[in-house]
Amino acid sequence: MSTTQTNQIEILKSPTTKINEVDFENLSFGSVFTDHLFECDFKNGEWQKPIIKPYAPFLLDPSSRVFHYGQAIFEGMKAYKDTQETVWLFRPDENYKRFNKSAVRMAMPEVPEEIFMNGLNQLLQLDEAWIKKGSGNAMYIRPFMIATGKGVIANPSNEYKFMIILSPVTSYYAGEVKVLIAEHFSRAANGGIGAAKAAGNYAAQFYPTNLANEAGFQQVIWTDDATHTKLEEAGTMNVFFVINNVLLTAPVSERILDGVTRKTLIDLATSENINVEVRPVLVSDLVEAAKNGTLQEIFGAGTAAVVSQISGFSYQDIYYELPKIDNSVAAHLKNKLTNIQNKLEEDKFGWTVKV
Amino acid sequence: MSTTQTNQIEILKSPTTKINEVDFENLSFGSVFTDHLFECDFKNGEWQKPIIKPYAPFLLDPSSRVFHYGQAIFEGMKAYKDTQETVWLFRPDENYKRFNKSAVRMAMPEVPEEIFMNGLNQLLQLDEAWIKKGSGNAMYIRPFMIATGKGVIANPSNEYKFMIILSPVTSYYAGEVKVLIAEHFSRAANGGIGAAKAAGNYAAQFYPTNLANEAGFQQVIWTDDATHTKLEEAGTMNVFFVINNVLLTAPVSERILDGVTRKTLIDLATSENINVEVRPVLVSDLVEAAKNGTLQEIFGAGTAAVVSQISGFSYQDIYYELPKIDNSVAAHLKNKLTNIQNKLEEDKFGWTVKV
Structure with missing residues (x-):
């Protein structure tokens, strides 16, 4: 391995590459990782020297806080390669800001912007050959931080590890998605x-989602835990509804993730003169619209799938099938957004950032 | 290292011991671990061969599910050595059952009783010299399970690691504990x-607890997230109140942990003819009792501290100091319970189990 210094990041290059073993036409989401990772440790009250090094397992003590008290946060981002072989990020500042908001809420240290952004950019440059051109192709980026301090006592760790790992992905299609509206379980507390x-x-959602799967549904639409009357998220995505030609989504709150795709779709739709309302959407609104024929669409929005169309929902044991629509708002917005991300259409919003 | 087989557990003994480096008079809770640990992996849909081996860090892939989606559960238990050098566990069946309830809720595989109990017993026998006699001394036992499957996609792992680690502890005294009643933050959703x-x-509690610390309080009493009117837990413990000579605690629910110390204290108090009521305890009950002089005690109950007396509470910016009581219910029950655990008093309940 060769060791070099670039912008204060130590770079330890892998002597070999795994790239030729990868079938880029048949990637299972989030399961293949590139040759390198970025790592920066926090100890003695400060961030240590960052390093880019070969992707590999690492050692942790059995008493590491992450195993026992769950201090662990992450982000999901993507990088895209345009037809000129230039690599672009999409709104990375939004993910960076949210990462540190998560850190504060979980009593973890904030990551300095230089460490996050330089690490991300240099890692992408080093493993640039893994980013493929073409619609749907992207590099899924996973920055994450875990508590590495030792000891089984329930208080915040004094040591942490921040890492970025990269996973090449193709377009994500979940198949037909029928959802169950949560009447008992929930994902977040006031x-x-x-x-x-x-x-x-995320772990908290797995069991209720398994129950939904067994009942024939692919996902759960989460409702507020106190009353189960407000529609809040779909699976691990934000959720949108089209009722009577109005695009609806709930305002973000301390129960609802401030999704980057969510806010991007709101801006895109507004710029396309689609009528958008950000307001609490009630289960009763949805059922009434389904019954009187004004419910047109439901879709999830998130980094992984971009937009995920929902074909029907179940509530109180009644299944409501959605109409099949040729020119759906979901498909239109997804197409617009992926074209901007892939630099096939002008980015008049300034969302794309060159690596 | 010597390898032997006992009851199907492979035992890989450490060639050396760290025991002579440990100051057993000055142990910081949960920070010193014995020479060995117990480990059993789950893969290909089944539990693999268990092993006891030297306590050491282990390798995990950066994409391990525990780092990204938080599938991780644990238990807290203690073992005690009596004056005859016999080692005893306290109600281990309760911890075993609760561990598997946690596993089900987190979509993790249940651990077979034989693996849990044999592993625990043989590990304690091997590191028996680390368990010290005398009131307050105990071996804190931490069984835990983490998701070790690889891949950054939000669904349950197909691989897990179950471990037991041991930490010798002395009696736990937190100092004076003033608490803040939660008016905004909460630890659990309906x-x-x-x-x-x-x-x-646990990680979810750290930030609100830090804020309480900064305001001069050692812990938070958690209230229900929907209305913040019901008193539910104190820090990481169940919470009890003595009002007008009645011992009160909330019923367990999907928001409140079914604590082993909690249920033990209820049974002990009942057998001592203390008037016990298990019912929702409202913040307004507590404030009214503090104002009219009928509030006698508040205390937390859990494995680590056994009983933790609270000296006062704050609610809506008013601090209520509790009376100093010589013969408190808390001290009486703690004394009874630790005497039973340490085999200094007859265990007429059958709670203690020989290792």
């Missing part, structure tokens, strides 16, 4: 951590 | 994972 991209929020 | 001993529940 005064809880639902707005943080904290690891524990 | 339909959430509050009743599971899931890692993510």
Whole structure:
């Protein structure tokens, strides 16, 4: 391995590459990783020297806080390669800001912008050959931080590890998605951590989602935990509705993640003169619209799938099938957004940032 | 190292011991670990061969599910050595059952009783010299399970690691504990994972607890997230109140952990003819009792501290100091319970189990 210094990041290059073993036409989402990773440790009250090094397992003590008390946060981002072989990020500042909001809520240290952004850019440059051109192709980026301090006592760790790993992905199609509206389980408490991209929020959803799967549904639409009357998120995505030609989504709150795709779609739709309303959407609104024929679409929005169309929902044991629409708002917005991300259409919003 | 087989557990003994480096008079809770640990992996849909081996860091892939989606659960237990050098566990069946309840809620595989109990017993026997006699001395036992499957996609892992680690402890005294009653933050949602001993529940409490610390309080009394009117837990413990000579605690629910110390204290108090009521305790009950002079005690109950007396509470910016009581219910029950655990008093309940 060769060791070089660039912008204060130590770079330890892998002597070999795994790239020739990868079938880029048949990638299973989030399962293949590039040759390198970025790592920066926090100890003695400060961030240590960052390093880019070969992707590999690492050692942790069995008493590491992340295993016992769950201090762990992450982000999901993507990088794209345009037809000129230039690599672009999409609104990376939004992910960076949200990462540190999550850190604060989980009593973890904030990551300095230089460490986050330089690490991300240099890692992408080093593993640039893994980013493929073409619609749907992208590099999924996973920055994450875990508590590495030792000891089984329930208080915040004094040591942390921040890492970025990269996984090449193709377009994500989940198949037909029927959803179950949550009547008992929920993903977030008032005064809880639902707005943080904290690891524990996801594990909490698995069991109710498994139950939904067994009942024939691919995802759960989460409702507020106190009354189960407000529609809040779909699976691990924000959720949108089209009722009577109005695009509806709930305002973000301490229970709802401030999704980058969510806010981007709101801006895109507004610029396309689609009528958008950000307001609490009630289960009763949805059922009434389904019954009187004004419900046109439901879709999830997130980095991984971009937009995920929902074909029907179940509530109180009644299944409501959505109409099949040729020119859906979901498909239109997804197409617009992916064209901007892939630099096939002008980015008049300034969302794309060159690596 | 010597390798032997005992009851199907492979035992890989450490060639050396760290025991002579430990100051058993000055142990910081949960920070010193014994020479060995117990480990059993789950993969290909089944539990693999368990092993006891030297306590050491282990390798994990950066994409391990525990880092990203927080599937992680644990238990807290203690073992005690009596004056005859016999080692005893306290109600281990309760911890075992709760561990598997947590596993189900977090979509993790249940651990077979033989693996849990044999692993625990043989590990304690091997590191028996680390368990010290005398009131307050105990071996804190931490069984835990983490998701080790690889891949950054938000669904349950197909690989897990179950471990038991041991930490010798002395009696735990937190100093004076003043508490803040939560008016905004909360630890659990309706339909959430509050009743599971899931890692993510603990990290969620750190930030609000830090804010309480900064305001001069050692802990937070958590209230229900929907209305903040019901008193539910104190820090990471169940909470009890003595009002007008009645011992009060909330019923367990999906928001409240079914604590082993909690249920033990209820049974002990009942057998001592203390008037016990298990019912929702309102913030307004507490404030009224503090004002009219009928509030006698507040205390937390859990494995680590056993009983933790609270000296006062703050609610809506008013601080209520509790009376100093010579013969408190808390001290009486703690004394009874630790005497039973340390085999200094007859265990007529059958709670203690020989290792």
